Every structure is written in C-alpha cells, then in structure tokens.
Amino acid sequence: MNNLKNIPQVDEVLNQEPVQILTARYNRNYIVLRVRSIIDRLRQELRFDKTPLERADILAMILQQLDQEIIKDQQGSIRRVVNGTGVVLHTNLGRAPLGGRALDYAAKMAGRYNNLEMDLEKGQRGSRYGHVEKLLCRLTGAEAALVVNNNAAAVLLGLTTLAQGREVIVARGQLIEIGGAFRIPEVMKLSGARLVEVGTTNRTYLSDYAAAVSQETALLFTAHSSNYKIVGFVKEVTLPELVQLGAERNIPVMQDLGSGSLCDLSAWGLDEEPTVQACVQAGADIISFSGDKLLGGPQAGILVGKRKWIEAMKQNQLLRALRVDKLTIAALEGTIREYYSGNALENVPILRMIGYSPDDLKKRAEDLARKIRDAAGKNPKLSEVKTCSVQDMIGGGSYPIHKIAGAAVEMSFSGISVESVAVGLRLLDPAILARRQEDHLIISVRTLFDDDIDIISNHLQMILES
Numbered sequence: 001m002n003n004l005k006n007i008p009q010v011d012e013v014l015n016q017e018p019v020q021i022l023t024a025r026y027n028r029n030y031i032v033l034r035v036r037s038i039i040d041r042l043r044q045e046l047r048f049d050k051t052p053l054e055r056a057d058i059l060a061m062i063l064q065q066l067d068q069e070i071i072k073d074q075q076g077s078i079r080r081v082v083n084g085t086g087v088v089l090h091t092n093l094g095r096a097p098l099g100g101r102a103l104d105y106a107a108k109m110a111g112r113y114n115n116l117e118m119d120l121e122k123g124q125r126g127s128r129y130g131h132v133e134k135l136l137c138r139l140t141g142a143e144a145a146l147v148v149n150n151n152a153a154a155v156l157l158g159l160t161t162l163a164q165g166r167e168v169i170v171a172r173g174q175l176i177e178i179g180g181a182f183r184i185p186e187v188m189k190l191s192g193a194r195l196v197e198v199g200t201t202n203r204t205y206l207s208d209y210a211a212a213v214s215q216e217t218a219l220l221f222t223a224h225s226s227n228y229k230i231v232g233f234v235k236e237v238t239l240p241e242l243v244q245l246g247a248e249r250n251i252p253v254m255q256d257l258g259s260g261s262l263c264d265l266s267a268w269g270l271d272e273e274p275t276v277q278a279c280v281q282a283g284a285d286i287i288s289f290s291g292d293k294l295l296g297g298p299q300a301g302i303l304v305g306k307r308k309w310i311e312a313m314k315q316n317q318l319l320r321a322l323r324v325d326k327l328t329i330a331a332l333e334g335t336i337r338e339y340y341s342g343n344a345l346e347n348v349p350i351l352r353m354i355g356y357s358p359d360d361l362k363k364r365a366e367d368l369a370r371k372i373r374d375a376a377g378k379n380p381k382l383s384e385v386k387t388c389s390v391q392d393m394i395g396g397g398s399y400p401i402h403k404i405a406g407a408a409v410e411m412s413f414s415g416i417s418v419e420s421v422a423v424g425l426r427l428l429d430p431a432i433l434a435r436r437q438e439d440h441l442i443i444s445v446r447t448l449f450d451d452d453i454d455i456i457s458n459h460l461q462m463i464l465e466s
C-alpha cells in the first residue's frame with residue numbers, strides 16, 4: 001500500500017522542471033495525457049509490488065518512461081527501413097525509392113504554393129494533368145497521356161470510360177490477381193463492363209477473340225501477366241495481332257502493362273517486360289502502367305495512348321476521385337526528366353540497383369562485412385561474418401520467376417538467437433530488414449543505399465552489446 005501512496009499526482013509531475021521544459025516544447029495536452037497514462041499504469045503495476053519504493057524513485061521512473069514514450073512517438077509510425085532483402089521493388093517497403101531530382105521537385109512543391117492548376121503564361125486556370133503529359137508523350141511516342149492515383153485506378157478509369165454497360169473481351173489466362181485485392185474480373189465488374197472470357201487458361205488464339213466479337217463489344221483488353229508465368233503448352237495472342245483484329249472490327253485495344261518500363265532492360269537479361277514505347281509502336285489504343293514499379297517513381301497510374309480515348313477519360317467524372325496530388329506530379333516529373341534529359345540508369349535508384357555488376361556487388365558485400373566485423377570487435381555473440389552469393393529479385397510483380405545473381409553478408413550468432421537479432425534490427429530506427437536462412441541472417445547488398453552500411457553495423461553493435 002505504501003508504494004501507491006508514494007505515487008505522485010499528475011500536477012506534481014507536471015511541476016517538475018524537466019517536464020516543464022517538455023510542456024513548453026510539445027503540446028501541453030499531449031504531455032498531460034502521457035503523464036496520466038504512465039501514472040495509471042504504475043498504479044496497476046505497483047498495487048501488488050511489495051518492494052518499498054521512495055517517492056523520489058517513483059518520480060524518476062515516471063520521468064524516464066515519459067522520455068522514452070516521447071522518443072517513440074517522435075519516431076512516428078511510418079519509418080525508414082533499410083532493405084536487406086534483395087527484392088528491389090518490395091511492395092511492403094514502399095516499392096520504388098525516389099531519386100534525387102524527384103525528391104528535390106517534391107520537396108520544393110510540398111512546402112510552398114505552386115502552379116498545380118494555373119497556366120502562368122495566360123494567368124488563368126490550368127490543368128494539373130498537363131505538367132507531365134508532354135514529357136510522357138515524348139518518351140513513349142504516344143499522342144496523349146494522363147496520370148491517376150495508381151495503375152488499378154488507371155485500369156478502372158479506362159474500363160469505365162470505354163466499356164461501361166458493354167462487353168470487354170479478355171483471355172482466360174489473363175484474368176489475373178495482382179495482390180492487395182486487385183483482380184481483373186472484379187475491377188471489370190466495378191466498372192460496369194461485362195466480361196467476355198475467351199480461350200483457355202493456357203492457350204488462347206486470335207480466332208477465339210474474333211469469334212467473341214459482337215455488336216456489344218467495346219474493348220479488347222489484354223493484361224500483362226506480370227506476377228506469374230505459365231510455361232509449357234502455352235499460346236498467347238500478341239499485341240500486334242490483337243491490334244490488327246481491333247482495327248478490322250473498329251474496336252479499341254487496351255493493355256494493362258503493369259510494370260511499364262521505359263528502358264530496354266534486355267542487356268541485363270530482363271527481356272520479358274515489353275517497354276511502353278514498344279506497346280505504343282505496336283498500336284495499342286490505351287496502355288496503363290504503374291509509376292512506382294520499373295519506372296522507379298512515385299505511386300501513380302499512367303495512361304498513354306490515342307488522344308480520342310485519353311480525352312474521353314479526362315471528361316469522366318470518375319477522374320476527380322482518382323486524381324493525383326501535387327507531390328506525386330512533382331516526383332513523377334522529377335523521375336521522368338531523368339529519362340528524358342538526365343541519366344536514368346544512374347539516377348533512378350531502382351535502375352541503378354538492377355544494373356549493379358557482379359563486381360560492384362561483391363565489393364559492396366566485402367565492404368559491409370568489414371564494417372560489421374569492425375563494429376562487433378571481438379564480441380563472441382557474432383560467431384561468423386562472411387560474404388556469400390544470393391538470388392535477388394526485381395519484385396513488384398515484375399519478373400516473377402527471374403532471379404538475379406546477388407551478393408550478401410551472412411552472419412551466424414552464438415548465445416543469442418537469430419530470431420532475437422532479426423527482431424532487434426526491425427525495431428530500431430531506421431528498421432533493418434534482413435533475410436533469414438536456417439540459423440543465419442543474410443543481408444543482400446543490392447538494395448542497400450551507401451548510408452545504410454553504417455546504420456547496419458551500428459545497429460548490430462547495439463544489439464550485440466545489449
């Protein structure tokens with residue numbers, strides 16, 4: 001009972017000098033709430049505690065907990081993560097990290113006013129969609145372009161605008177689910193278009209499409225099966241074939257390209273992903289793709305294609321609900337300018353990561369291993385550190401079965417479980433995500449930024465010494 005009596009009142013805590021500094025610096029109500037909840041919690045904890053505590057000790061405990069809670073609150077919920085998984089486009093880790101120019105544009109527009117919807121030459125209202133349209137057209141060869149919230153939104157807008165209340169022909173092998181609840185048949189339903197399935201799971205012929213065309217057909221739709229691959233006895237209709245059929249029957253062709261690369265990545269053995277330019281050239285009427293997959297920009301859905309259809313989408317009321325924010329437009333412009341007049345392979349982070357040579361990676365792994373050894377010193381908990389070869393992945397639904405040779409640092413521990421090291425690394429700020437393999441922890445270096453190396457060695461040191 002003594003302990004409970006010794007717990008100070010809220011006001012008494014608030015009158016302490018360190019707490020007064022905190023109330024001046026932060027929101028007073030916030031500090032009051034925090035102090036109250038710490039006191040409540042202490043009351044519960046000390047109720048059955050027989051060890052006698054002085055009032056001053058309890059006060060010190062409260063102040064210490066208050067400090068810790070404030071530090072934790074300041075970290076925020078969305079937090080930087082060091083990606084040691086070797087998955088370049090990790091959907092759970094925010095997909096593509098932005099390059100310098102994208103960050104610069106976004107930061108400049110974020111904290112000040114800007115010409116988002118102002119034509120500065122005419123001094124009149126302008127359109128937010130104009131900022132990146134010309135650049136996208138130049139890069140892809142398309143007549144017109146439009147940017148929305150994400151590729152799911154782009155597909156929905158395309159289907160709603162072109163095919164609401166009418167039929168859309170899709171091959172059965174392309175009725176895909178992307179994950180995160182994006183399923184082509186469901187999006188089709190939502191758009192009010194009627195799905196007409198043709199072919200079989202593994203084989204679809206042009207004649208299947210041709211036989212399904214009717215007065216009701218509004219669109220021929222093709223989706224790039226980006227996150228899985230059917231191998232073996234397979235037949236898919238090519239885009240040029242579909243375009244030819246569309247031209248003969250006067251029906252537009254829409255392609256959901258998914259990743260949408262603007263670069264030919266075949267030099268790196270990645271030739272299964274057609275470029276946007278190639279699809280424009282092949283004559284697709286509308287092509288949609290993500291801004292934050294192989295393009296390496298912010299989350300966005302990009303539509304390029306024939307002016308007539310893009311204009312129709314711009315007139316659709318639904319666009320208002322799918323529209324992009326100024327930060328997205330700024331970051332997207334910063335990204336695609338790298339493709340247009342900069343050096344995308346070097347300055348778009350995900351392209352730089354995909355393009356590392358085996359030698360680059362080996363050097364980075366050796367560097368990381370050395371830093372970790374130095375930081376750990378002779379700590380016996382770290383029993384082994386060595387470099388090893390790993391299989392990295394592009395991720396983000398691109399190249400589902402394509403592994404790229406990577407390099408990593410492999411660590412073994414003694415007197416501390418791999419699991420507890422992994423959890424410890426995840427809970428620090430920045431969090432560090434590594435791969436676990438049996439009783440080793442593996443950090444792939446492809447997906448690390450230069451400044452991640454010190455973070456990893458420092459955090460490991462902290463965990464090993466705790």
Ligand SMILES: *Cc1c(COP(=O)(O)O)cnc(C)c1O
Pocket residue numbers: 150151152153178182223224225226227256257258259289290291300301396397
């Ligand atoms: C990723 C993907 C989508 C969804 O794109 P988001 O930008 O994540 O909305 C749709 N279709 C395909 C083929 C995809 O690969």
